[in-house]
Amino acid sequence: MKAPISWIKEYVSVPADVSTEELTHRLTLTGLKLEAIDSPGAQITGPLVVGRVLTMEPEPQKNGKTINWCTVDVGEANGTGEPQGIVCGAHNFAPGDLVVVILPGGVLPGNFAISARKTYGHLSAGMICSARELGLGEEHDGIIVLPADAGEPGQDVRPVLGLDEEVVELEVNPDRAYALSLRGIAREVLVSVDGASDFRDPALRDTPPANDAGYPVVLEDRAGCPVFVARKVTGFDPAAATPTWMVDRLTAAGMRSVSLAVDITNYVMLETGRPIHGYDADKLQGPVVVRRATPGETLRTLDGVQRTLDPEDLVVTDDSGIIGLGGVMGGETTEISESTTSILVESAHWDAVSMFRTGKRHRITSEAGKRNERGVDPTICEAAADRVVELLVELGGASADPGVTVVGEPPAMPVITVAADRAAKVSGMEISEETVVETLRAVGCEVSGSGTLTVVPPPWRPDLVDPQDTTEEVIRLVGYDRVPSVLPTPPAGRGLTRAQQLRRRFSRAAAAEGFVEVVTFPFVGETDFDALGLPADDERRRALVLENPLSNEAPMMTTTLLPGLLKAAGRNVGLGASSFGIYETTTITVPTGGAAPILGVDRRPTAEELAALDEALPAQPQHLGLVAVGDAETGGWWGTGRPVDWADAVDAVRALADSVGLRVTARAVEVAPWHPGRCAELAVDDQVIGHAGELHPKVCAAYGLPRGTVAAEVDLDRLAEHAVHLRTAPVFSTYPLAKEDVALVVDASVPTADVEAALREGAGELLESIRLFDVYTGDQVEAGRRSLAFALRFRAPDRTLKEGESARARDAAVAKAAELTGAVQR
Structure with a gap:
């Protein structure tokens, strides 16, 4: 909302020592935020004066254009008192008229400098200005002709044009439509600015009472239109011009001048906040009726658009049909034109919700609709209509009809x-x-x-x-x-939850293994599952489909972290990275298959409804995924390097488990996207937590990764279920260690993890550690079998082991391995 300061001060007295900056600062503090302070003449410098045209000689040019060679009296402003010679292309003035002249040395908006220059065969010393050239409007086909009493030649014209006026632009919240008027802004100044007083309400006026002589109006929908006031004037002069002061104020407020009748309704709307509409009364047929539209009805509105109406639209009709969308926009059939001499003034109060819906439905934005849809004072309809009639009579030579129509009454305000x-x-x-x-x-x-x-x-x-x-x-x-700034006191004794602490521990363990954390998008498409080589019946293909995805190529929530990680790894390889490891900890989304109920918003959901909502939520377990590319150990002068292999991925998961006091067992399986024979199923206490191993070569090719790339994905929630959250420091024995090595021959199909588990079980409490250090297949072992060599280490916490104790523990371990796996000691 733009408002000239002088216009505001017509309705409220402000202490002389309160600057515009201070006034707007106080308004901002109370909710009317300042957007800008503008002065129309701020960009104009130099001599801008009143000039009187003395002579005006038309001179046709070869290009078909006719210019006027003028002599203009600018008084003593040019320093000589002699008339000024100026070339002008406009033709809407005559000798004797007062005009606006900027002399050489002046600068117009847009940094347009004025100088004496030769043009069209004359030395033109200055410019006769149009409104557009002064930044006062868009009119540029004719120059400004000042009133006869505007002043003497050579006098500064800025006060006459309001160029020294300050205009404030305020941001008005949608629920405060009263501030979309000078009446409302002045009231805010009254309660916001210290010392402001003497509020003069422009809507407070004596109005003639309603009578039976007014134009007939029927309200069929009083909920949509509680109040309708109609006043009529006759004998209006359609050629009457809008006075300069009104044009200036409308322009300063951001509205253009159209015609006197329209300008008056806009002026009163800015003044009081009450939108007004005028009809050509001679075009009306029968009484005015307000009702809802019926299906199929149409209206051509003032913007020339033929609109099909909705049964919820409020319309104004007469015997000829619909003549306007109530409170939004009038119709063409009763539009005020250049020949209108009789005007029916409508000042009606409209339901704000209906106005908003109609405006959105028909995509109509207007100054009247902006106010009606936000809520306007319903008690000032008569005052606003009377003010319009007053101005039509005063400025347009009209006569006020004695009839006054007032139908309905304002709705009551709530009691709080x-x-x-x-x-x-x-x-x-x-x-x-x-x-x-x-x-x-x-x-x-x-x-x-x-x-x-x-x-x-x-x-x-x-x-x-x-x-x-x-x-x-x-x-x-x-x-x-x-309002004091007081921070709430945080509750004592709280910190990270157990789940948060465990997730941090898992993340630190992955970082300690040399992996770098990344964050990827959780969206996938069928092409991602195809790139992973997942079978058609793989459960991971059953993903949650988004209603409004960011990309049609990835319309689903991911059920595995691998697509995002492999894409990230591929980008890094493409940028020249050859050896690295990355990991991510986040949730995946597993659909439950249930549909969420659609609940109303008029009450709190019941316990059963909340349970149904929870039931429909997809499961979102926390996962950790990791990918390693290139070398696990870099070669150099110290020795040869080593590329990553499937065991590195398994060891990384073992490190995660070890960080929370758990031991992971691995078993060979075939699961996409890993290479058959190089994939391990990882478990804790016989519960599967994930998989790790070398990726299939086709998967590597699909994501632009080198062969041999390894990856793992584990369910952190399952790890957390078994985690030893509060770990104590291990107790170290100071007694000597006993070493025993065994080599066992087993069928090639027997998992190493099973053999290790059997040895651990048979060895008993003295076993401190067990490590596989050799796997042999060759001439000394039968075909289809292999030899596994384990290093067993025994130690007692409270004594030195006696001779034979470690051997007996070793033999017990071998016996248990023979019993459970068919192992034979070499």
Whole structure:
């Protein structure tokens, strides 16, 4: 909303020492945020004066254009007192007219410097200005002709044109439509600026009472249009020009001048906030009727668009049919034109919700609709109509018809009950009951009671409907800037939850193994599952489909972390990285198959409904995925390097488990996207937690990765279930270690993990560690079998082992391995 400061001060007195900056600062603190302070003449420098045209000689040019060679009296402004010779291309003036002249040395908006220059065979010393050249509007086909009493030649023209006016632009919240008017802004200045007083309400005026001589109006839908006021004028001069002062104010407020009748309705709308519509009364046929549209009805609105109406649209009709969309836009058939001499003025109050829906439905944006859809004072319809009639009579030579039509009555405002100390409790400020009452009355509320207040908001404040609104009103006017900054006291004894601590531990363990954390997008498509080589019946293909995906190529939530990690790894390889490891910890999404119920918003859901919502939520377990590329150990002068292999991926998962006191067992399986024979199924206490190994060569090729790339993915939630959360430091024995090595021959199909588990079980409590250090297949072992060599280490916590104790423990371990796996000692 743009408002000239002088116009604001017509309705409220502001102390002389309050600058525009201070005034707008106070408005900003109370909710009307300053967007800009503009002065139309701020970009104009140099001599800008009143000039009187003395002579005007038309001179046709070879290009078909006719210019005027003029002599203009600019008084003593040019330093000589002699007439100024100026070339002008406009033709809407004559000798004797007063015009606006900028002399050489002046600068117009856009940094357009004026100098004496030769043009069309003359030395033109200055410019006769149009409104567009001065930044006062878009009119540029004709220059500004000043009123005869505008001043003497050579006089500074800035005060005449309002170029020294300051215009403030304020951001108005949608629920405060009253501030889309000078009336509303002046009222805000009254309650915001210290020392402001003497509010003069432009809507407070004596209006003639309703009578039976008014134009007939019928309200069939009083919920959509509670009040309809109609006034008529006759004998209006359609050729009457809008006075300069009104054009200047409309322009400063951001509206263009159209015609006197339209300008008057816009002026009163800016003045009071009440949208007004005018009909050519001679084109009306029969009484005006307000109703809802019927299916299939159409209307050609003032913007020339033929619109098909909706049964929810409020329309204004007469005997000829629909003549306007109520409160939004009029129709072409009754539009005020250049020949209109009789005008019916409509000042009606419309339901805000209906206005908003109609405007959105038909994609119509107008100044009237902007106000009607936000809520306007319903009690000033008669005053606004009377003000329009007054201006039509005064400026357009019209005669006011004695008939006055007033149908309906304004809706009642809500009665609000609020505790007097509520504002103090909410804000933390000391706000007395007396201050609360004074503040609410200052904004127009009726307040009664003590302790518990009964508040009736003013009719121009439809945003005040409950105790929260009145409380906010008090706090904003007392001052948001005075609300104390008090930080809440955090509860003691709390920290990270067990799940959070475990997730951090897992992440640190992965980082300690040399992997770098990355974050990828959780969206996948069928092409990602194809690249992983997943079979058609793989459970991981059953993903949750998004209603509005970011990309049609990835419309689903991922069920595995590998697609995102492999894409990230491929990008790094493409950028020249040859050896690296990356990991990610986040959730995957597993659909449950249930559909979420659609619940209403008029009540709290029942326990059963909340349970149904929870049931429909997809499972989102926490996973960790990792990928390693290139060398596990770099070669150099110290020796040869080693590429990563499937065991590195398995060892990384073992490190995760070890960080929470768990031991992982591995078993060979065939699962996509890993290479057959180089994939391990990982388990803790016989519960599968994930898989690790070397990726299939086709998968590597699909993602642009070198052969031999390894990956792993584990379910952290399952690891957390078994985790030893609070680990104590291990107790080390100071007694000597006993070493025993065994080599066992087993069938090639027997997993190494099974043999290790059997040895561990048979060895008993003295076993400190077990390690596989050799696997042999060759001439000394039968075909289809292999030899596994294990290093067993025994130690007692409280004594030195006696001769034979470690051997007996070794033999017990071998016996158990023979029993459970068929192993034979070599």
